[in-house]
Amino acid sequence: xxxxxxxxxxxxxxxxxxxxxxxxxxxxxxxxxxxxxxxxxxxxxxxxxxxxxxxxxxxxxxxxxxxxxxxxxxxxxxxxxxxxxxxxxxxxxxxxxxxxxxxxxxxxxxxxxxxxxxxxxxxxxxxxxxxxxxxxxxxxxxxxxxxxxxxxxxxxxxxxxxxxxxxxxxxxxxxxxxxxxxxxxxxxxxxxxxxxxxxxxxxxxxxxxxxxxxxxxxxxxxxxxxxxxxxxxxxxxxxxxxxxx
Amino acid sequence: xxxxxxxxxxxxxxxxxxxxxxxxxxxxxxxxxxxxxxxxxxxxxxxxxxxxxxxxxxxxxxxxxxxxxxxxxxxxxxxxxxxxxxxxxxxxxxxxxxxxxxxxxxxxxxxxxxxxxxxxxxxxxxxxxxxxxxxxxxxxxxxxxxxxxxxxxxxxxxxxxxxxxxxxxxxxxxxxxxxxxxxxxxxxxxxxxxxxxxxxxxxxxxxxxxxxxxxxxxxxxxxxxxxxxxxxxxxxxxxxxxxxxxxxxxxxxxxxxxxxxxxxxxxxxxxxxxxxxxxxxxxxxxxxxxxxxxxxxxxxxxxxxxxxxxxxxxxxxxxxxxxxxxxxxxxxxxxxxxxxxxxxxxxxxxxxxxxxxx
Numbered sequence: 001x002x003x004x005x006x007x008x009x010x011x012x013x014x015x016x017x018x019x020x021x022x023x024x025x026x027x028x029x030x031x032x033x034x035x036x037x038x039x040x041x042x043x044x045x046x047x048x049x050x051x052x053x054x055x056x057x058x059x060x061x062x063x064x065x066x067x068x069x070x071x072x073x074x075x076x077x078x079x080x081x082x083x084x085x086x087x088x089x090x091x092x093x094x095x096x097x098x099x100x101x102x103x104x105x106x107x108x109x110x111x112x113x114x115x116x117x118x119x120x121x122x123x124x125x126x127x128x129x130x131x132x133x134x135x136x137x138x139x140x141x142x143x144x145x146x147x148x149x150x151x152x153x154x155x156x157x158x159x160x161x162x163x164x165x166x167x168x169x170x171x172x173x174x175x176x177x178x179x180x181x182x183x184x185x186x187x188x189x190x191x192x193x194x195x196x197x198x199x200x201x202x203x204x205x206x207x208x209x210x211x212x213x214x215x216x217x218x219x220x221x222x223x224x225x226x227x228x229x230x231x232x233x234x235x236x237x238x239x240x241x242x243x244x245x
Numbered sequence: 246x247x248x249x250x251x252x253x254x255x256x257x258x259x260x261x262x263x264x265x266x267x268x269x270x271x272x273x274x275x276x277x278x279x280x281x282x283x284x285x286x287x288x289x290x291x292x293x294x295x296x297x298x299x300x301x302x303x304x305x306x307x308x309x310x311x312x313x314x315x316x317x318x319x320x321x322x323x324x325x326x327x328x329x330x331x332x333x334x335x336x337x338x339x340x341x342x343x344x345x346x347x348x349x350x351x352x353x354x355x356x357x358x359x360x361x362x363x364x365x366x367x368x369x370x371x372x373x374x375x376x377x378x379x380x381x382x383x384x385x386x387x388x389x390x391x392x393x394x395x396x397x398x399x400x401x402x403x404x405x406x407x408x409x410x411x412x413x414x415x416x417x418x419x420x421x422x423x424x425x426x427x428x429x430x431x432x433x434x435x436x437x438x439x440x441x442x443x444x445x446x447x448x449x450x451x452x453x454x455x456x457x458x459x460x461x462x463x464x465x466x467x468x469x470x471x472x473x474x475x476x477x478x479x480x481x482x483x484x485x486x487x488x489x490x491x492x493x494x495x496x497x498x499x500x501x502x503x504x505x506x507x508x509x510x511x512x513x514x515x516x517x518x519x520x521x522x523x524x525x526x527x528x529x530x531x532x533x534x535x536x537x538x539x540x541x542x543x544x545x546x547x548x549x550x551x552x553x554x555x556x557x558x559x560x561x562x563x564x565x566x567x568x569x570x571x572x573x574x575x576x577x578x579x580x581x582x583x584x585x586x587x588x589x590x591x592x593x594x595x596x597x598x599x600x601x602x603x
Contacts, residue, residue: 090568107269108300116265116303122335123299131345135567153265154298185331186299187324 002065004029004157004189005050010059012045019045020216023059025208029156032183032190032203034223036238037210043193044084046210047161050191051081064156080150084162086142088134094121094145095130101152120148123185124178140171144178151182157189158182164196176202197241201227209235247271248301252278257308258290263301272304279308279316287312292320302328306336364483364560368491371483378484387489394455395497399504402450406505409442410434410512418520427520431527432534434513439539440598443506444498444547445591451494451501451551452583456558459490460579463562464572472563482563491555498551499544506543542603546594553590554583 003026011021019042027033035043048054050061052072060067066074088097098117102108108116121130124144129137134145143163150158160179164172176199183190194200200207200223207226209219211234219226219235227239237243248261248271257278261267279287289305291297306329309316321329371378413434418427463486466472475482514527558579565575597603 091570102265102300106265106300108265108272109269112268112272112304112307115307116300119303119306119332119336120299122337123332125335127335127337128341133568151299154300181331185328 001029003027004064005033005191006060006062007046007050008060008062010046010049010056010061012042012049012054013057018215019212020210023208023210023217025217025220027189027191029189030183030187031205032179032192034200034204034207035191035193035210036195036200036207038195038212038234038238041210041212043195043210044161047159047191047193051079051159052076077153078155079157079159080152080155082143082146082150082158082160082163084165086134086146088142088145088149090134093131093133094126094137094148097134097145098149098152101149105153117148117152120151121145123151123182124148125174138171140167140175143167143175147178147182151186154186155188157191160190160192160194162194163192164194164199169198172196172199173202175199179203197239209238250275250278255282255285256288256290257282258293259305260293262296263294263304264296264298265300268300268304272307275304275308276311279311280313283311283313286315286317288317288319290319291322291325294320294322294325297322297325297328299328299332302332305329306332310339360564361560364564365556367483368487368556371481371488374481375484375488378481381480381485382489383485387493390490391493391497393458394451394494395500398450398454398497398501401454402447402501402504403508405446405450406438406443406508407512409446410438410509410514411516412512413437413442413509414513414516418516428517428522428526428530430517431513431530435510435531435535436539438506438509439535439543441543441591443502443509444543444550445587447498447501447505447547448550448554448587449584451498452554452558452580452587455494456554456561456579456583457576459555459558460561460565460575461572463559464565464575467563467565468567468569468572486563487556487559490559491552494551494555495548498547502544502547506540538603542594542598546591549590549594550587553586557582557586 005027007026008024010023012019023046035046037043045054049056050063050068052068052075055069060069062068063075064078066078068075088094089100092100095114095117098120099113102113102116103110106113118127118130121127124147126141126144126148129141129145134142137145147158147160147163150160163175163179167175179190179192180203182188190203192199192203204223206221207219207223208217209226210216211218213234218232219230223239226235230236230239248259248263248267250260250271251258257275259275289308291305294301302325305318318326318329414430417430417433421427421430421433463472466486472482475485510531514524517527518524561575561579561582565571
């Protein structure tokens with residue numbers, strides 16, 4: 001089966017500053033793939049490149065067979081995105097947030113849209129909060145609702161930017177479990193940007209580690225392998241929570 | 246291939262991809278077909294379903310609910326069965342009450358009045374305690390606010406003043422000409438501008454530009470918990486945020502009124518000169534019909550209007566609710582409240598100046 005996301009020799013510079021250069025890896029369908037690394041290594045930049053919000057300085061990204069550079073509209077139809085802050089629309093209830101994409105992109109009647117949105121929210125454990133506004137729910141619930149919104153049209157790929165950031169360990173573990181359940185139930189591919197080590201070890205099938213100092217990819221593989229066998233001092237330090245030698 | 250259904254005796258067969266993008270027409274047909282079978286056993290045949298996403302699964306669950314009785318599923322793939330099982334587990338039992346959002350209706354009249362009185366009291370207390378809290382004031386903030394409220398409003402005030410002076414002159418010249426009193430247009434416009442229109446119009450501009458900006462800025466701070474942060478740091482929000490805005494608005498108001506008066510007179514003068522009156526005659530009429538008390542009364546009224554507009558704008562912002570909608574509502578409340586308060590105060594001044602013979 002061909003990779004669902006293919007990243008080839010991608011570089012990003014902002015003026016004289018190089019964020020990363022010549023990054024290449026593939027993401028397979030149905031896997032939970034984690035992009036990790038320290039602050040400022042370019043994790044979110046790479047995510048923006050995959051969504052088409054940022055054009056790479058050089059290199060090529062293909063998503064579900066479509067080039068991000070040439071056909072970004074087709075790419076976006078295959079991707080649901082959960083932004084770091086949730087980015088829910090504050091004046092809409094959680095149900096309305098999820099139903100928005102259904103109203104815009106499908107010809108479903110209103111009752112059907114609401115029923116589907118209700119089920120998506122139930123799927124992320126928010127069946128009892130459908131009529132609440134984002135300001136009236138907790139941070140963890142906002143992130144769950146943002147995942148439900150990203151799931152609205154059942155895209156084959158879900159990109160989650162820092163889903164566990166700022167959450168307590170119990171909520172964070174619940175979110176990790178949710179990601180795995182959704183992957184199993186929907187068969188979707190998850191690309192998760194995070195630097196939360198417990199989450200990485202819990203959910204990732206494979207991960208790619210970026211490093212600001214090396215200006216690029218320094219490790220690629222299953223997290224358990226990287227934790228046990230990595231030779232790169234930064235990778236070893238990251239997975240063992242140490243200061244690099 | 247689009248999704249479709251075939252109804253048989255006690256069975257419904259679904260065909261094609263059951264995904265969000267292709268269910269629009271099928272959904273009502275499927276629900277109707279399932280409800281028609283109410284009371285009899287129903288079999289849903291999914292053998293010919295090529296893809297089933299959560300929207301498709303939602304349709305099957307909705308059909309089960311519409312039927313209301315035992316439904317047997319046949320031909321479902323293991324993945325479809327797993328998805329349906331997961332959704333059934335996730336959904337709450339029917340009839341489970343869900344919390345509703347806090348009503349967003351405006352507070353009752355009495356509660357609204359209480360909020361306003363409390364805010365006014367807090368501002369008065371901040372003013373009284375100001376000598377002890379001078380460190381809370383930031384000069385840069387004051388000058389930034391004064392610049393935005395005053396200097397940046399100047400072109401608008403000049404343009405509106407000139408146009409209103411012209412319009413008043415044109416409109417009043419026609420009836421006054423019938424009595425041969427064209428030149429008295431200068432008296433009429435000058436008195437109107439100095440005593441009423443100058444301060445009133447500038448206050449309306451201030452409410453629209455500055456009052457709304459105060460409400461939006463402070464409302465955003467409220468939504469972002471910056472006001473709570475100030476309070477917990479021991480910094481009194483009325484002292485740091487309200488007093489500089491009120492002072493800046495009161496300070497720029499006389500300058501804007503002078504600009505409005507002068508540009509209005511120039512507009513009126515240009516019309517009268519167009520009618521053939523010499524500039525010296527127009528100036529003589531203005532100086533003869535108005536005195537310093539008219540001009541000063543206008544400035545004094547304007548400063549009171551400015552204080553009211555600034556206070557109402559700040560109050561709307563600091564008492565804003567949650568979310569982006571609250572910021573919009575605060576800005577609207579600031580403009581409406583500012584204009585209404587200005588007109589009410591103007592009425593009060595009219596009665597007072599009549600009583601005092603000013």
